[in-house]
Amino acid sequence: MDTAESTPFKLKRKDKDEDKYRISATIAFIVVIVVIGVPMWWKTTTVYRVNLPSAPILRLSEQSIKTAVQVAIYTQQASRAQLLISELQSRFNDSDIWSVEFKQLPPLANAKEVHTPAALEKLILKEHPQSVGDFMFIEWPKLEDELLLTTERSALMRSDATSHKLTQLLHSKVLQTYRMKQILTTDERLGVKSEAPQPVYDVIVSVLNPKPRLTHARWNIAMAVETYIKPFLAQVSDISNYTVRTQWKYRVSIEAEIKQVRDQSKLGRHYALQESSLPHLLTSIAQNLSASTTDKPAINLVVYIPPCSMAPLHIYNSKNQKLTRNGVDAFISPGWGSLIIANPDERVCLSYINNEPPLAYYVNTNDNMQVMLDQLHKLLDISSELQIDGVKTVDIEQLVPRKWEYESYLRRSAVRHIATATSTLQSLVKLLDQISYIVIDDKVGTAIINSYTDILAAKAALLEHRLGDASALAKRAFVASEVGFFDASLLAQLYFPDEQKYAIYIPLFLPVMVPVLSSFNMLRKMLQSRRTKVKLQ
Template sequence: MSDNSGSVGYDTPSDASYRIYASISFAILLLGVGVPLWWHTTAVPRVTLPYDGIAQLSNLDIKISTRILVAALTENRAKLLVEEINRELKSAELYNLQISHAVISSNLISSAITIHDLEKIAINFDVQVGELLLLEVPNLSDGVLAGSHRTIFFSPEASGLKLTQVLSNWILLNKSVALTRNALAEPTQFSLDKQNRRRFPASSAYDVLLTLVNPYPDKLTVDWHLPNVIKEYIEPFLDELSVVANFTVKSQWLYLVPLDVTPKQIPDSSVLGRHYALPEDVLPQIITPLEKKLASQVSLNPCINLVMYTPPCDKAPLHIYTRSGHRSKTSSNVEAFLSPRWGGVVIANPPIESCIDVEDNQMVTFSPEASSIMGVFIAHLRLLLGIPDKEPIPGAALVRLDNSKPREWELDALLRIRAVEQLTSAKLTLQSLAQLLEEISNIVITDTVGDRINGALKWVEDSADKLRHGKLMEGFASSKEAFVTAEAAFTDPSLLALLYFPDDQKYAVYIPLFLPVMIPVLLSLRNIWRYFFSKTEENETNKGELTEETKEIDKPKTD
């Protein structure tokens, strides 16, 4: 009894061991399992990105190799033209021109009578997409004549300087292409020119919305079948540009939408004795209220608006006046104006014959002339999509188009400028996204975003390589894929998953939860340390004492 009572309040060696091992198990579970598991479950998932490859895009040199064949009647003439063109276009910033020459027989050219015959002869030279043929033609009325295919005809009197002007201003558009790249890369130093400001930004798809506005249907009936007009005029033109982007054509009628401005009545010598003037300064005031009614935002794609406005007889004819006070130079019944990156508006006035002796409540039926109105709309589409009007060059002319389709070299020029625009935009998007993801470490980077970034980087490099080797169509297709993929990565909604839950907030939430549990465990580590290391020191001490005793025993006795 006395022995058992004497042990009350004291730990046996086995109890101390149990406590120590329990503390060790708690520490292992909390520090070895709990903390790593918490860190893993609260960590932001981030896929590894090719930051080095994206950084090297700053050194990416965009060069478009373009093959030009000069076919002249004599060897000396061909060589001289090649030297002059090379000398004048050597400063083209984005072009690597590969100009060669060939000698043709005068008998071959003399057999051609019309331009159509000449273009048939040019087909034998097998000019591919992005390439160009300069063909010398005797007895050509114009010094230089740009054909509907990839051929430029020139007379024996045409100089290399004149050919260079046509190449630079009409076909290669080297200044506009370079400005497109520079303005995207450094918008504070370079401002867009008129062509770039008017052209719609690059996109993989566009909506073309044809709207007929009849503000007074009780006074005027418009006899027009929009689907037939679209199929006959607009679709053939857009089919030729289908390689550039996907186009969706829509049509609608709007009634009871009058102009938001009051035109000024001006007396004249016509049968009606008056017409109405619409100053050029108030044209933006027409578009703003009209935009609310067009329903052009039903799609995420950019919308190209083509609006035809038909005024009734008591408010017609309606003419647009320039700032200088003169009427715009259009046909008698059609007035039009263009709004950059929005669309075009055509004012189709009813014929004067239909409006003579019309009573106030009498209904008038109006059948618009489709060819003139759709010709204006096609001209608007060309400008809005990036096919600019050709500045006049003395001694140079264009072959008249028989239909609404663009010339082949115009399409090539559009592919070049769009390729540079898309390639530059994709490069800048990737660099901006990489910088953002490096600076903000708590943004989620999913596998989808990572695959898009890697894919866009690959497409950018592939496009630049193909353009450098003269493969315009393939290079444009790769630049389009790079642009679409980079935009999809940049606008992916998963990038905002943890943007507003940074690390300091994460610690502020979890530390009050784990700290009360961690304190006893951390304090028990000292007891664990003392338990094991005190035993080690005690064993070493006992071992040393035992060694001394052994030495004393083994020491020989002397008298």
């Protein structure tokens, strides 16, 4: 009897132990797969993305870019200055681009002792020094034109100059409002936007001599560049850094339609190059300069020496008018560079016509370099070509650009850098928000955040009349935005979207999840069975 009674008890206890081990094994299996395996798989397959201030970046366009400018007025009569300031202020109050502060300068006691405008300006600046971006109108009765723009931050005005003319000068020449509107407008029909200045440029000065055996042109181009081009570029290096190189190119074939024209010179003829043929000439030259390619943006300054068989060569417009200026034929191509046609001396070509031995001659450095400097002004978008009736501009007599002209370039470049960086960041943020599987590593994230911070700082500096700081911050914001946008890491995960990730991993994990689900079901049944037994007892 004792043996028979103890057997069911032992079997029952054994079943309970087996159930306990089975439950423990099932829970362990579930924990390993669900609690550890799935999160680990999710973590290892999750794309790394730095948190970005997406919403504030997308709101950058809502805050307008406004620039503070200080304009001083000096007249001998205080009442006239007050009237001009009142009228000028009313014309700028509603501007959404400019925050102009007009400042009246009190008449100087010893101003009558001054006999030249330059001396008067020096006297005024001694009492009222200017900051970068400032401008000043100085009344000078003995003036032929209504206004005379100097090479400094000033303009002389006649006693009868009106506020309308002053406003016209400020908008057209000093502030260049029309260019600012082209930069800031979102409507492409209102004007063509030029690209933002790049941080680094290669300036390549090339001299093309197609027939060196017949044209013995001598020119120390390296010395000419050291004397003229490099000092000028050093003065305008706040926005971009320039590396200058020189080269000679020989046996260059130029493809262009050229026509002989009879004239009264000793040669009895010259050759006409139609303005409409210049693009073809430029293409031909660009092909010959292909060996000079660089990974940096390049500005090509080309001097072409035509052989006597097609010299002198002059450019003609569609009205059959010669476009020679100061004895030099030249043209520019925005975005590429410029060309100067340096014709050989007449005596050299006379010798060629008379079948005499070739004569050596020196290329005129001063004339060609002055034209090249003027071309650089235009290629860098520094010069202001707009003409105003009654306003005259003093010619540049030195290598440095006019101060007011260059500071207008700084102002426009800062605004263009801010606008371009803002557009770049917003495009990038929209892309990253739409495509969640693009990696945003620390380098890209830092570049985006730094660019956003510098944009805000540059806007504040413009509004606080700190043009130098604004220019540096805007340039830094532009560079950082370009670094973030073109970073190669943004393309690394483009071929592995979430759909592909699931398509790869689901067939791998689904067979593993079947026993997990079965274990869940078995565990549920066991627990239900145990509750039923407890209730029956």
